[in-house]
Amino acid sequence: MCNRIKLILLGFVGILYMSSLSADNTISLVLRDHLFIPAQLEVPANRKLRLVIDNQDMTAEEFDSFDLNREKVLFPRRKSVIYIGPLSPGEYRFFGEFSPNTAQGLIIAKESRDAS
């Protein structure tokens, strides 16, 4: 009985883990010279997304977005992952707290057939 519960729990965690790592939902961004590249991204709406940000600068940055409800420190010379969504169709702004005048970006969530 105890083993069965453990197996069920393991299976549940495994499903969660796999569903969170789906490669199709990964979007990549680069932070270089305090600029997000690309600064504008189109993503499919109503899907959970894995945003990978490669901070190529020598200093830390903090990704911040009230629209996306996310705050995350981007360590220098490191890739950071931010899980967002599912997003309703619309525009979601984000910026870097340490360079708010330059590090700015926009995510546009579109219905799947419209997203590029």
Add this chain to the structure above:
Amino acid sequence: MKPYYKLVTGFLYLFPMVFSLASYADGMVVDKVYHPYVLPFEREVEWRMLSRKTQSGNVLAQRAGLGWAIAETVTVEGYAIGERDTEDNFDLAAYELEMRWQVVEQGRYWADWGILVELEKQHKTSAYEAAIGLLFEKEFGKLSLTMNGFVVREWGSAVENEWEGEFRAQIRYRYMSEFQPAIELYSGEDFIGVGPAVIGLYRFQGQKQLKWEIGFVTELSQSVNDHSFRLAVEYEF
């Protein structure tokens, strides 16, 4: 009804039930609903005020805290707590040490989880309190549901050794950064209170930001008047 919604509904019922199994009367339950998130490099100073008005008088409690992140997902905070009793004496009442751990990456799984551990000592008496809490948060579009469940142990020669349970919940509408209306619920120690709250955040340069929370909680389970007003201001730098 889809099985998924049954699971969600069942969980939302179960969470408060598990943490309200034991409830006894000796303290104030209204405090703050904790979120399960920690930011590396985070440092903060915090001030909280609670004014509770009952038929026997008004009790005022204030606490000042200093916190900092000691790891990518762990933050610690120390507090000095002052209380004014019903005879208008305001004095240092207790010290508290708190540790909060963000267990999962925000948004990665169905919900976000954290753990809170607290240790409190009364200043002048032999009374201790240790608590462990499970922190939960789930987004539903622009709504965020946050729930805290605590198991509390009290001991010492000045208090009755006992186990307690507490539950706190908050539904917040992320309307705009500076103005996020919410409804809060506090339960434990023979107290069930509900009321409106407003949460706001103003951002300065870099990591510097000011957060505030204002709430008004009315006790529902007793017929007597019991209202609490809470205010929390937090400066992160």
